[in-house]
Amino acid sequence: xxxxxxxxxxxxxxxxxxxxxxxxxxxxxxxxxxxxxxxxxxxxxxxxxxxxxxxxxxxxxxxxxxxxxxxxxxxxxxxxxxxxxxxxxxxxxxxxxxxxxxxxxxxxxxxxxxxxxxxxxxxxxxxxxxxxxxxxxxxxxxxxxxxxxxxxxxxxxxxxxx
Amino acid sequence: xxxxxxxxxxxxxxxxxxxxxxxxxxxxxxxxxxxxxxxxxxxxxxxxxxxxxxxxxxxxxxxxxxxxxxxxxxxxxxxxxxxxxxxxxxxxxxxxxxxxxxxxxxxxxxxxxxxxxxxxxxxxxxxxxxxxxxxxxxxxxxxxxxxxxxxxxxxxxxxxxx
DNA sequence: CTACTTGTTTAAGTAACTTACATAAGTTGC
DNA sequence: GCAACTTATGTAAGTTACTTAAACAAGTAG
Numbered sequence: 001x002x003x004x005x006x007x008x009x010x011x012x013x014x015x016x017x018x019x020x021x022x023x024x025x026x027x028x029x030x031x032x033x034x035x036x037x038x039x040x041x042x043x044x045x046x047x048x049x050x051x052x053x054x055x056x057x058x059x060x061x062x063x064x065x066x067x068x069x070x071x072x073x074x075x076x077x078x079x080x081x082x083x084x085x086x087x088x089x090x091x092x093x094x095x096x097x098x099x100x101x102x103x104x105x106x107x108x109x110x111x112x113x114x115x116x117x118x119x120x121x122x123x124x125x126x127x128x129x130x131x132x133x134x135x136x137x138x139x140x141x142x143x144x145x146x147x148x149x150x151x152x153x154x155x156x157x158x159x160x161x162x
Numbered sequence: 163x164x165x166x167x168x169x170x171x172x173x174x175x176x177x178x179x180x181x182x183x184x185x186x187x188x189x190x191x192x193x194x195x196x197x198x199x200x201x202x203x204x205x206x207x208x209x210x211x212x213x214x215x216x217x218x219x220x221x222x223x224x225x226x227x228x229x230x231x232x233x234x235x236x237x238x239x240x241x242x243x244x245x246x247x248x249x250x251x252x253x254x255x256x257x258x259x260x261x262x263x264x265x266x267x268x269x270x271x272x273x274x275x276x277x278x279x280x281x282x283x284x285x286x287x288x289x290x291x292x293x294x295x296x297x298x299x300x301x302x303x304x305x306x307x308x309x310x311x312x313x314x315x316x317x318x319x320x321x322x323x324x
Numbered sequence: 325c326t327a328c329t330t331g332t333t334t335a336a337g338t339a340a341c342t343t344a345c346a347t348a349a350g351t352t353g354c
Numbered sequence: 355g356c357a358a359c360t361t362a363t364g365t366a367a368g369t370t371a372c373t374t375a376a377a378c379a380a381g382t383a384g
Contacts, residue, residue, distance in 0.1 A: 001294040006301060007285050008214055011278075013304045015207035016231040018180025019372080020311025044340070045177035052170055061363060069178040074341055076364055098349045098362045116173075123169050126310035130303055132163040137296035138303030139168060141289060142175045148288035149182025181341080206371070223332060236372055238333055260331045260380045 010145070021045040041085045043115060046070065046078050050102075051112045054088065058103035087112060172307070183207040203247045205277060208232065208240050212264075213274045216250065220265035249274060 043051075049068040053059055059067070064075045079102050082088040087108045093099035104112065127135060205213075211230040215221055221229070227237045241264050244250040249270045255261035266274065289297060 001297045003286060003289070003297070004282075006289065006297055007282050009301055010285055010289075010304070011207075011210050011281070012214055012229075013308055014179055014183055015211055016308050016311065017176055017304070018183055018207070019231060020308065021176055021180055042339090045173075045180070046340075048173050049177055052174055062361090067174075069181060070340090071342065072363065073343085073365080077340080080364095096350070096362085100363065119173070120166075120169050122310050123172055123307070124165060126306045127165070127168065127172075127303060129306060130299070133295075134299035134302060135163045135165070135168055137292065137299035139171055140296060141292055141300030141303070142172070142179070144288045144291060145285070146175050146178050146182070148284050149178065204370095208371075224330090232371085233373065234332065235334080235374085239371080242333095258331085258381070262332065 014145075041087075041115070042081075044078075046074070047082060048116060048119065050075070050078050050082065051087075051116065054102065054104055055109065055113075058101045060093065060099045060101055062099075064102060176307075203249075203277070204243075206240075208236070209244060210278060210281065212237070212240050212244065213249075213278065216264065216266055217271065220263045222255065222261045222263055224261075226264060 046068060050064055053064060053067045061072050061075050061079065064079070065072045068075060068078070070078075079088060079090065083090060086105055088102050089105045090100050090102055093101050127138070130138065208230060212226055215226060215229045223234050223237050223241070226241070227234045230237060230240070232240075241250060241252065245252060248267050250264050251267045252262050252264055255263050289300070292300060
């Protein structure tokens with residue numbers, strides 16, 4: 001495979017991916033409202049990340065920031081939005097009252113899953129033509145690409161301390 | 163391969179990719195300035211897409227908008243920035259004076275390539291561990307994912323006309 | 325020639341972040 | 355025990371990368 005062409009394709013495709021992520025389709029909005037969920041809940045990719053992470057249990061703001069890959073104030077904003085819509089709750093960690101733990105509000109985990117189902121379905125259908133081998137390679141490649149940005153990030157952090 | 167886990171991973175990874183794209187590393191800025199290129203030239207992913215597209219010859223604004231995947235006014239802004247830094251030039255297409263053709267300014271194609279080399283290098287290194295098969299699968303998967311967003315987009319366009 | 329379409333730009337606005345700073349809570353060392 | 359420092363979060367202000375609506379110019383069709 002021509003690696004230069006691959007790089008070019010990646011450079012052309014990734015921004016498209018990045019831009020397309022934020023966009024719920026009209027079908028998705030219809031699905032959401034059909035489920036009695038207020039359609040004014042705009043769920044950005046960052047919100048999706050938070051909701052997925054919370055599926056694994058309560059997280060502190062700082063931990064969410066790490067998992068999502070953004071700053072703490074950005075997580076504050078994401079969580080504010082979800083809290084305003086009664087999807088998540090904040091509480092202080094009794095073991096360290098500085099820490100704010102974020103968790104699903106009661107009964108909201110299933111609602112969240114249903115809200116994200118349209119996105120999942122679309123992605124599922126998109127990757128459907130891939131063999132298991134190909135899917136594994138896609139994931140591996142995505143992880144490698146993300147890793148290269150982490151390297152940039154760590155480099156920047158390193159430069160900041162020197 | 164567990165498809166649900168793949169979908170979750172994609173939903174977690176793609177936003178990270180999208181956010182990381184805009185960030186030149188300090189090493190990259192160093193390289194840029196070492197080549198005598200003014201470091202105030204901020205090259206976003208959109209600019210990269212434009213520069214790559216122009217590598218294939220002059221494009222109209224509208225065509226660039228299609229290739230890059232954004233609106234015409236967004237391309238206007240991208241091109242304005244590049245024009246301000248003398249990297250590209252605009253001229254009207256004599257065959258249809260409504261059309262603005264954008265092309266590299268003389269001698270700038272090589273400069274642009276050198277400006278993007280750090281990005282390319284980083285991506286090259288990132289995908290280096292992939293076998294040819296895996297690289298092909300990565301590209302195929304990316305194209306499929308992008309296609310799913312195009313589908314959303316076309317759906318939205320369809321809904322707008324009904 | 326008029327009405328409509330197409331292409332681009334300008335203006336205004338939004339979403340999704342960032343950094344700097346303020347406040348609260350916890351830790352360390354004297 | 356207390357001052358100095360560190361850590362966690364939220365607020366404020368700003369930036370970036372888009373969007374849509376509208377304006378203007380050029381082209382097309384009847």
